[in-house]
Amino acid sequence: MSKVTIMDHPLIQHKIGIMRVKTTSTKEFRDLVSEVAMLICYEATRELPLADIEIETPLMKTTVKEIAGKKLCIVPILRAGLHMADGILNLIPNAKVGHVGLYRNEETLEPVEYFCKLPADSGDREIFVVDPMLATGGSAIAAINLLKKRGISKIHFLCLIAAPEGVKKFTEAHPDVDIFIGALDERLNDKGYILPGLGDAGDRIYGTK
Ligand SMILES: O=P(O)(O)OC[C@H]1O[C@H](OP(=O)(O)OP(=O)(O)O)[C@H](O)[C@@H]1O
Ligand SMILES: O=c1cc[nH]c(=O)[nH]1
Ligand SMILES: [Mg+2]
Numbered sequence: 001m002s003k004v005t006i007m008d009h010p011l012i013q014h015k016i017g018i019m020r021v022k023t024t025s026t027k028e029f030r031d032l033v034s035e036v037a038m039l040i041c042y043e044a045t046r047e048l049p050l051a052d053i054e055i056e057t058p059l060m061k062t063t064v065k066e067i068a069g070k071k072l073c074i075v076p077i078l079r080a081g082l083h084m085a086d087g088i089l090n091l092i093p094n095a096k097v098g099h100v101g102l103y104r105n106e107e108t109l110e111p112v113e114y115f116c117k118l119p120a121d122s123g124d125r126e127i128f129v130v131d132p133m134l135a136t137g138g139s140a141i142a143a144i145n146l147l148k149k150r151g152i153s154k155i156h157f158l159c160l161i162a163a164p165e166g167v168k169k170f171t172e173a174h175p176d177v178d179i180f181i182g183a184l185d186e187r188l189n190d191k192g193y194i195l196p197g198l199g200d201a202g203d204r205i206y207g208t209k
Pocket of ligand 1: 077078080102103104109131133166192200203
C-alpha cells in the first residue's frame, strides 16, 4: 500500500494558506509553488541512500556522505507541475527532467495526454512526479501509467493539495507509489475542483484566467 505523507510543517501550512487567498498575485503564487515544492521535496528525499566518499578538508582527510548514484529525475505534469520542478531543481540541480503533458477534459474530467519526453535512462532513476493538484486523481494515475509502461518502477508523487477522493483512487491504482501531500483538503465539488482548494493551479501560475 502507498505510504501517504501529509506535511504538517508550519512553513508549508503558512505558505499554502497564502496560496489559497484569491487576491494573491500571479507572481507571489508562482513563487510560493516553487517554495512549497522545495519544502515537500526535502521530506520526500529523506530516505535517499547515501554513500561514503573520501575528501580532503583544508585540514585533513575525512569521510563524508553523498547521495548514492545521484540518479534522480523530476517529472512535472504539464503545465502546472512545471513550476514545482523549477523549485525542486534548486535543491537537486543535477536531477534530469522528464515531461508528461496532460490536461483534464473539463466535461468528462478524464485526462488527455499530449506530450511525453523522458530521459533515456529513466528506468535506472528514482523518479519524482510533481503536480500541484490531486483532484479526481485521473491525471496523476495516467502520468504514472505512462511511466510504468516505459519500464520505470521507482516512483514517488508530490503534490501541494489533494482531495480525499483522489488519494483513494491513486493509492488503489498505484499502491507501490508513495505520495507526499502539502495539504489534504475536504472534498471535490461537482466540477471536480478541490474544496476549499486554491482554484485552477495552472491558471493561477500563468495568469491565464
Ligand atoms: O486529479 P485530476 O482530476 O486529474 O485533476 C488534477 C489536474 O488538473 C490540473 O491540470 P489541468 O488539467 O488544469 O491542466 P493545466 O496544468 O494545463 O492547467 C492539475 O494541475 C492536475 O494535472
Ligand atoms: O481544484 C483543482 C482541481 C483540478 N485542477 C486544479 O488546478 N484545481
Ligand atoms: Mg489547469
